[in-house]
Amino acid sequence: MLGEYPIKGRGAAEISASVEQAVTAGELQPGQLLPPMRELAERLGVNPNTVAAAYRILRERGVIETHGRRGSRVRPKPATSGREYIRVEVPEGVRDVANGNPDPALLPPLAPAFAEAAAYGDREPVLYGDAEVEPELARLARADLDADGVPDGPVAVTSGALDGIERVLAAHLKPGDTVAVEDPGWGSVLDLVPALGLRVHPVGLDDDGPLVDDVRAALEAGARALIVTCRAQNPTGAAVGATRARALRAVLREHPETLLIEDDHGHRIVDLPVHPLAGATRHWAFVRSAAKAYGPDLRLAVLTGDEVTLGRVRGRQRLGPGWISRITQRAVVRLWADGAVDAGEVAAAYGRRRDALIGALADRGITGHGRSGMNVWIPVPDETGAVARLLHAGWAVAPGARFRMKSPPGIRVTVSSLTEADMVPLADAIAAAVGAVPGRRYV
Numbered sequence: 001m002l003g004e005y006p007i008k009g010r011g012a013a014e015i016s017a018s019v020e021q022a023v024t025a026g027e028l029q030p031g032q033l034l035p036p037m038r039e040l041a042e043r044l045g046v047n048p049n050t051v052a053a054a055y056r057i058l059r060e061r062g063v064i065e066t067h068g069r070r071g072s073r074v075r076p077k078p079a080t081s082g083r084e085y086i087r088v089e090v091p092e093g094v095r096d097v098a099n100g101n102p103d104p105a106l107l108p109p110l111a112p113a114f115a116e117a118a119a120y121g122d123r124e125p126v127l128y129g130d131a132e133v134e135p136e137l138a139r140l141a142r143a144d145l146d147a148d149g150v151p152d153g154p155v156a157v158t159s160g161a162l163d164g165i166e167r168v169l170a171a172h173l174k175p176g177d178t179v180a181v182e183d184p185g186w187g188s189v190l191d192l193v194p195a196l197g198l199r200v201h202p203v204g205l206d207d208d209g210p211l212v213d214d215v216r217a218a219l220e221a222g223a224r225a226l227i228v229t230c231r232a233q234n235p236t237g238a239a240v241g242a243t244r245a246r247a248l249r250a251v252l253r254e255h256p257e258t259l260l261i262e263d264d265h266g267h268r269i270v271d272l273p274v275h276p277l278a279g280a281t282r283h284w285a286f287v288r289s290a291a292k293a294y295g296p297d298l299r300l301a302v303l304t305g306d307e308v309t310l311g312r313v314r315g316r317q318r319l320g321p322g323w324i325s326r327i328t329q330r331a332v333v334r335l336w337a338d339g340a341v342d343a344g345e346v347a348a349a350y351g352r353r354r355d356a357l358i359g360a361l362a363d364r365g366i367t368g369h370g371r372s373g374m375n376v377w378i379p380v381p382d383e384t385g386a387v388a389r390l391l392h393a394g395w396a397v398a399p400g401a402r403f404r405m406k407s408p409p410g411i412r413v414t415v416s417s418l419t420e421a422d423m424v425p426l427a428d429a430i431a432a433a434v435g436a437v438p439g440r441r442y443v
Contacts, residue, residue, distance in 0.1 A: 007035075010046055012053035019054070020063050023074055034064060034072045060175040062194030075194060088387060090396040096417070097426070098398035100234065102269070102374060103416040106349060107295045108340035110331065117330035132314065132323035133157050136333045141288070141302040144267075150286050151279040153304040156314050157324045161265050161289035162188050164303040164313075165227065168285040169196055171312035172259045173224055180218035180226040182210055184377070184404040186234045186263075189227060202405040207371045209233070209240035212247045219251065225259035226252070230274045232266030232292070232373025235403045235412040237354065239266075239372040245275035252280035259309075260284040268293035270372045271347035283309050290332055292374075293341045300328055350374045353415035360427035366434065368413075376413045380434045383409035389433035395426060 007022075009015035022028040034040070037055060041048040055072055058064040066072045090096045138155040146152070158164035169179065175197030181189055183202030193200050201223045203214040210228055219226070228248075231239040240248070252258055258281045264274055267288045278284045285305035290298045303313065317323070335341070354370040361368040361378065370376040380386040380400075387399045390411075400410035411430075418426070 007040060007044070009044065009054070010050075012050050012057060015040075015044070015046075015051060015054035016057040016061075016063075019058055020061065023063055028074050030074050032074045034074070036071060060197035062197055088391060088396045088399065091391075094391060094394050094396050095422075096396045097413045097415070098396045100375065100398070100412075100414050101296065101416060102292055103349070106341075106346050106416075107293075108335060110295065110298070110335075113331040113334035113338075113340070114327070116334055117327045120330055121327050126326040128322075130326075132317070134326055134329035134333060137302070137329045140333060140336050142304070144288075145286070145304055148274045148276065150274075150276045150304060151284075153286075153306055154310045154314075156303045156310055156317070157329060158287070158301045158303050158313075158317075159299045159321070159324055160291060161263055161287050161301045162192060163299075164285070164287040164301050165189065165261055165263065166192055166196070167313045167316065168259070168261050168287075168303075168305065168309060169193070169198065169225065171309055171316065172283060173198055177225070178218075178221070178223040180215060180223040182227070182229060182233065183407045184235055184400060184410065185227075186229070187402045190403070190405065200405065202407070204407065205233070205236065205238050207236070207238050207369060208244040209238050210244075210248065212244070212251060215248060216251045216254075219255040219258055223258070225261065227261045227263065228277060230262055230264040230266065230276065231270045231272055232375075234265075234373070235375050235398070235400070235410075236377040237370035237373045237375055239270070239272045240275050240277075242273075242275050245277060249277050249280040252277060256280075256282050258283075262286045263289075265289045265292055266373055268341050268343045269346045269350065269374070271344055271351075272372050278305075282306065285309055285313075293343070293346065294332070294335060298328070298332070300324060300332055347372075350415065353418050356420060356423045357413065357415055357418065357427065360423045361430060364427055364431040366427075366431060370415075374414055374416050376415060377410055378413065378430065378434075379408055379410045381409070382434075383411065386411055386430075386433045390429055393429040393433065395429050 007015060008018045037051040038048050041051045059066060064072050065075050088098055133155055141155055178199040178201050179193045180201045180203050182205050201218045203218055204211045260277055260281045262276060262278060269292050278286050283306050285303060287301050287303045289301040354376055357376050358368040358370055368376045368378050383400050387397060390397050398412040
């Protein structure tokens with residue numbers, strides 16, 4: 001049943017680690033059936049309860065899934081094989097438009113802010129037992145949230161958006177619970193959910209965000225949580241508009257026990273207004289990361305939510321990292337107070353690049369999506385072929401497999417590094433790669 005690969009170990013932890021190592025190494029393939037618990041226990045000379053405990057660990061870690069009498073199988077996309085490994089190696093001389101990074105020219109200098117924050121720390125060191133959140137950061141963040149219509153709630157600081165999302169999920173859900181997520185969506189979230197032992201229910205979306213009927217179907221099917229990207233959705237650039245937000249809030253009010261998580265990672269790089277869904281359910285969280293506006297290495301996100309959710313998150317955080325560096329928090333305060341990022345200017349720069357590429361694609365009969373943010377999503381009939389042909393033509397794009405579950409194939413192009421002169425050759429290369437029929441071009 002497992003070929004020549006021997007599962008090893010005497011204890012549950014050893015057995016589960018053996019299976020996980022084999023999955024990571026590719027020796028156990030997605031969908032491969034594991035031996036029945038009693039059979040494996042006999043082979044290893046251990047109690048069946050030990051194997052049952054090992055399988056339970058593997059389920060909770062998102063490595064395997066169990067279907068009653070049909071047995072346990074390696075998950076189709078096990079948590080041990082992250083989507084970040086579904087990428088294109090970029091040879092020398094090939095343009096990388098796959099990486100999802102912001103334009104370094106649009107990032108502010110960090111040295112002055114950190115120097116000032118460190119000097120303040122020298123004068124008044126943060127010690128054990130001090131507040132976890134810099135008061136001025138909480139004040140500025142709360143003022144922004146109030147202005148955007150996010151309900152009142154306490155403020156926490158996490159090490160980026162994904163850290164905040166993970167902490168909120170862990171605060172409410174248990175292994176086996178189902179989470180509704182966008183499809184296509186952020187690959188890290190699609191990896192994180194099964195890694196926590198949770199099940200994924202894909203929800204389709206268009207340029208206005210998650211489809212209302214899909215969200216309703218997911219919640220009626222028993223999904224206990226919903227994760228929504230407010231703006232600059234990765235990979236499609238979708239942004240939840242006012243009409244869609246009203247419809248989604250109406251659905252959520254019918255399921256008030258749903259845990260709602262909103263990710264507004266486009267804060268300060270998008271000029272579209274945010275239309276929060278928060279408050280439609282009993283438990284909710286709203287997270288804003290500094291990474292896209294100030295640089296991926298600035299690992300800080302602001303999190304707010306209902307009292308119970310934030311109380312659980314902050315309590316568990318105290319038992320782990322304790323807090324996010326107050327020096328980093330003070331540096332962000334300085335950047336915010338100084339207006340180091342002109343959100344309108346950054347949004348306009350990315351918008352011009354998106355619009356130029358989408359327009360050039362449209363001239364060639366190809367549809368591109370990118371309402372906000374720094375990416376353009378392009379549906380293609382043959383994803384693998386398109387990626388390979390574009391690589392041969394000198395362009396490395398992100399394969400859609402990194403971002404999707406049941407949605408049709410596509411590719412993602414990050415426009416951050418593109419110039420006006422790049423748009424025609426890139427659009428021509430994409431058209432050739434997907435075999436598009438040129439549309440009418442107007443001069």
